[in-house]
Amino acid sequence: MGGKVTCTLGEVKNRADLVIYWGGNPAECHPRHFTKYALMPKGKFVPNGRKDRTMILVDIRETPSAKAADIFLQIKPTKDFEMITVLRAIIKEQPVDPAIVAEIGLSLEQLRDLADRMKKAKFGVMFFGMGLSMTRGKHMNSAALLTLAAELNAFTKFVAMPMRGHGNVTGGDVIMRWMTGYPFGVNLARGYPRFNPGEFSTIDMLIRGDCDAALILGADPGATMPQPAIDHLARVPTITLDPKVTHTSRISRVHITTAVTGISAPGTAYRMDEIPLPLRPALKSPYPTDEEVLRRIRQKIACKPLQLPPTVPMMTDAE
Amino acid sequence: MRGNSILRIVGGRVYDPANGVDGVVRDLCICDGKIVADVEAGRTIDATGMVVFPGGVDVHTHVAGAALNFARAMIPEDHRRNLAFVRDRIRHGGIGGSTPTTYITGYLYAGQGYTTVNEAAVPILTARHTHEELRDTPIIDKSTCVLMANNEIVLDLLEAGEYERAKEVVGWSIWAAKAYGVKAVNPGGVTAWKWGKDVKGFREPVPGYSKVTPADIVSSLAKIVDELRLPHAVHLHCNNLGAPGNVATTLETMKALEGSRAHLAHLQYHAYGGDDWTNFRSESVRIAEEFNRNPNLTTDAGAVLFGNTVTITADGPWQHLLHKLTGRKWGNIDVENETGCGVVPYVYKEKNLVNAVQWAVGLELLLLIDDPWRIYLTTDHPNGAAFWRYPEIIRLLMDLDFRREQIRKLAPAALNRIFLPELNRCYTLYEIAIITSAGPARALGLANKGNLGVGADADVAVFNNDKDAAKMFSYPRYVIKGGEIVIEEGEIRNTVEGKGLLVRPHYDPSVEDFIRPLFEKHYTMSFDNYPVELERVEHAEVRPCN
Numbered sequence: 001m002g003g004k005v006t007c008t009l010g011e012v013k014n015r016a017d018l019v020i021y022w023g024g025n026p027a028e029c030h031p032r033h034f035t036k037y038a039l040m041p042k043g044k045f046v047p048n049g050r051k052d053r054t055m056i057l058v059d060i061r062e063t064p065s066a067k068a069a070d071i072f073l074q075i076k077p078t079k080d081f082e083m084i085t086v087l088r089a090i091i092k093e094q095p096v097d098p099a100i101v102a103e104i105g106l107s108l109e110q111l112r113d114l115a116d117r118m119k120k121a122k123f124g125v126m127f128f129g130m131g132l133s134m135t136r137g138k139h140m141n142s143a144a145l146l147t148l149a150a151e152l153n154a155f156t157k158f159v160a161m162p163m164r165g166h167g168n169v170t171g172g173d174v175i176m177r178w179m180t181g182y183p184f185g186v187n188l189a190r191g192y193p194r195f196n197p198g199e200f201s202t203i204d205m206l207i208r209g210d211c212d213a214a215l216i217l218g219a220d221p222g223a224t225m226p227q228p229a230i231d232h233l234a235r236v237p238t239i240t241l242d243p244k245v246t247h248t249s250r251i252s253r254v255h256i257t258t259a260v261t262g263i264s265a266p267g268t269a270y271r272m273d274e275i276p277l278p279l280r281p282a283l284k285s286p287y288p289t290d291e292e293v294l295r296r297i298r299q300k301i302a303c304k305p306l307q308l309p310p311t312v313p314m315m316t317d318a319e
Numbered sequence: 320m321r322g323n324s325i326l327r328i329v330g331g332r333v334y335d336p337a338n339g340v341d342g343v344v345r346d347l348c349i350c351d352g353k354i355v356a357d358v359e360a361g362r363t364i365d366a367t368g369m370v371v372f373p374g375g376v377d378v379h380t381h382v383a384g385a386a387l388n389f390a391r392a393m394i395p396e397d398h399r400r401n402l403a404f405v406r407d408r409i410r411h412g413g414i415g416g417s418t419p420t421t422y423i424t425g426y427l428y429a430g431q432g433y434t435t436v437n438e439a440a441v442p443i444l445t446a447r448h449t450h451e452e453l454r455d456t457p458i459i460d461k462s463t464c465v466l467m468a469n470n471e472i473v474l475d476l477l478e479a480g481e482y483e484r485a486k487e488v489v490g491w492s493i494w495a496a497k498a499y500g501v502k503a504v505n506p507g508g509v510t511a512w513k514w515g516k517d518v519k520g521f522r523e524p525v526p527g528y529s530k531v532t533p534a535d536i537v538s539s540l541a542k543i544v545d546e547l548r549l550p551h552a553v554h555l556h557c558n559n560l561g562a563p564g565n566v567a568t569t570l571e572t573m574k575a576l577e578g579s580r581a582h583l584a585h586l587q588y589h590a591y592g593g594d595d596w597t598n599f600r601s602e603s604v605r606i607a608e609e610f611n612r613n614p615n616l617t618t619d620a621g622a623v624l625f626g627n628t629v630t631i632t633a634d635g636p637w638q639h640l641l642h643k644l645t646g647r648k649w650g651n652i653d654v655e656n657e658t659g660c661g662v663v664p665y666v667y668k669e670k671n672l673v674n675a676v677q678w679a680v681g682l683e684l685l686l687l688i689d690d691p692w693r694i695y696l697t698t699d700h701p702n703g704a705a706f707w708r709y710p711e712i713i714r715l716l717m718d719l720d721f722r723r724e725q726i727r728k729l730a731p732a733a734l735n736r737i738f739l740p741e742l743n744r745c746y747t748l749y750e751i752a753i754i755t756s757a758g759p760a761r762a763l764g765l766a767n768k769g770n771l772g773v774g775a776d777a778d779v780a781v782f783n784n785d786k787d788a789a790k791m792f793s794y795p796r797y798v799i800k801g802g803e804i805v806i807e808e809g810e811i812r813n814t815v816e817g818k819g820l821l822v823r824p825h826y827d828p829s830v831e832d833f834i835r836p837l838f839e840k841h842y843t844m845s846f847d848n849y850p851v852e853l854e855r856v857e858h859a860e861v862r863p864c865n
């Protein structure tokens with residue numbers, strides 16, 4: 001079992017009468033989310049906008065987003081998985097262990113009320129943030145929440161969607177999938193893609209010291225990654241492409257200033273629901289675009305001998 | 320790249336059904352990417368003892384776009400089970416399997432002699448994504464069909480009886496998506512699915528509407544496509560896909576289409592009898608008889624092969640049912656105001672009665688529909704099987720002994736639910752050339768494809784004349800695309816870029832004044848970002864509507 005049941009944000013705008021934010025603080029992190037998509041807009045089937053929707057926030061602390069909620073459910077840290085499991089049980093009318101309910105920090109009545117609202121909604125949506133997907137249990141938590149949403153479709157229409165970070169993270173994920181079959185954590189060293197998050201994800205590779213050079217594009221790991229990963233970036237030749245000098249630039253051998261994508265470089269950005277949006281440059285930049293720099297690097301590399309055995313098979317087991 | 324090769328293929332047995340050429344030994348000359356009458360210089364390929372076909376044309380496949388890419392992320396276990404492609408000087412690395420990565424899709428199609436494919440399901444809202452993937456899909460030419468049968472602007476207009484304006488909106492949408500044709504998936508049913516429902520009857524109003532029925536949507540879209548003079552008929556995925564007893568809906572649909580052209584996609588999934596899964600059976604005979612009587616229709620098999628795959632369709636309600644039946648993981652994306660999509664990994668098993676019936680029905684339709692010009696080889700890739708398994712189906716069609724051997728592997732209880740054991744017809748090479756190339760090219764209205772006559776595109780496949788048809792069609796000796804040799808002795812030699820085929824139907828540009836305010840009300844992006852710019856389509860070729 002499992003899966004992923006989702007939609008584009010316009011479906012939420014037009015239909016959602018129950019909006020649940022789980023482990024996120026959209027009021028501060030995604031300020032336009034309420035007004036543009038999920039809460040305030042008048043939609044085709046929710047003509048009165050905010051009045052036609054119920055908003056529930058699930059989080060471990062009371063953030064500014066709680067003010068926007070009709071119901072705020074404060075749970076104990078790291079108890080998301082337990083709460084999702086109890087909800088799944090209530091929804092299927094199975095008995096639940098009061099000891100586990102007590103650990104969550106909510107009453108059984110609160111959980112029953114939530115389950116009831118979920119089943120009775122005409123169109124329910126759960127947006128889950130870093131608080132759910134990046135804490136203890138990580139992808140177990142997201143998988144459980146996605147399963148809960150899938151199971152609710154036995155009763156009504158229900159979807160779930162991650163609240164992604166800024167920039168074009170989604171675009172990177174989308175293109176990795178069509179080029180390699182996998183969204184991230186891909187190793188191409190053998191000449192074909194291999195996927196193993198935890199082994200081939202960037203932070204793991206850096207901490208283990210498995211790479212001997214780094215190319216940084218559209219990110220500032222020098223500001224966000226754990227220190228041992230940053231130390232390795234400083235140790236190996238690191239090349240950073242960025243419109244401005246970043247923390248990573250300072251530990252790089254080479255920083256190349258590039259045009260700002262969306263302002264002076266064209267392209268496509270993918271919204272968090274994977275809708276592609278064209279970027280149209282409004283200004284001219286004296287700097288080259290990321291694409292141009294990468295193309296020129298690639299041309300130079302193409303002149304060098306191929307770093308693969310001369311008699312590579314065309315196909316191999318993907319294992 | 321294109322246009323500087325001169326080639327002469329000598330001594331091959333040529334199968335060119337578009338020109339009535341049935342296995343005649345003759346030379347084929349190529350210059351500037353086209354078939355020509357004669358050439359003076361250039362390279363000669365000795366094809367003595369070999370078979371020469373026009374490049375294959377796939378009328379219905381899913382190779383690019385948001386839904387397929389969603390599926391890729393859902394099935395890493397499938398990627399690992401299958402072959403990977405290792406990069407070299409001219410090839411990109413990538414993954415094969417049920418949902419090949421973009422570059423590998425181009426290599427695998429060309430690697431079995433196919434040079435043109437029709438991506439059958441594109442929402443306007445994510446068409447930009449589809450075209451970006453198609454840019455990264457080399458060698459083959461690509462057309463797309465835009466999803467219209469659950470588009471709420473169109474449905475609202477049909478509800479209001481505003482047919483003429485609906486036609487303008489469809490015309491505008493085709494150009495906005497840079498599409499080639501119009502696709503209708505489970506008309507009305509995907510809209511209903513937005514509330515967790517499906518349509519009930521073919522002539523009952525769509526949930527959420529008081530008048531418009533699936534029948535209205537089907538006949539209106541067919542008429543609109545004809546009046547817009549699109550080269551390809553409305554491309555229809557009927558209601559009730561996969562369901563026991565859906566033969567009734569399919570027959571009703573054929574009736575509703577009288578007087579219009581239509582292409583019925585993956586007919587296999589729409590030819591079942593019985594009232595539930597316990598008495599599920601083939602109704603291919605009734606479907607084929609009715610189809611044979613309706614020369615306005617074309618179809619593709621949507622055949623099934625046993626093994627692992629993943630099912631991907633815009634038919635959201637069907638995918639939810641399949642997930643409940645199989646307990647396999649389920650992906651779903653509803654696309655605002657336009658369509659939906661469902662993804663469920665699936666295994667077709669010989670010993671499963673339902674799967675055995677499905678396997679038989681695909682072959683039965685190919686054998687019972689008497690005009691090979693009207694039924695084409697597909698598996699609704701990846702739904703019935705991956706496209707790179709087409710040669711297995713060709714063998715089943717050509718080789719009666721092999722077919723009987725496979726029938727013996729089915730569960731005995733399946734045998735009285737199917738007609739396949741009684742059918743002795745075997746396909747000839749000429750007929751294979753029709754169902755894999757000349758026929759689908761004609762259905763798509765691509766006169767320069769599936770054709771080895773002078774002036775046609777030089778898309779050619781040369782095969783060894785092997786007794787084992789599966790082997791023969793899996794490993795072409797040469798594949799020529801637009802006059803360039805891309806496959807030679809089973810190796811990729813050249814990865815040319817393919818064209819993007821599209822149409823610009825005639826519509827009144829003022830329809831934009833009608834669409835814009837609706838869009839601004841119901842969508843979540845700026846209207847100006849909605850249509851795909853022509854420059855986004857690589858090597859775009861705008862085909863005429865006449």
Ligand SMILES: [Zn+2]
Nearest residue numbers: 379381439699
């Ligand atoms: Zn299909």
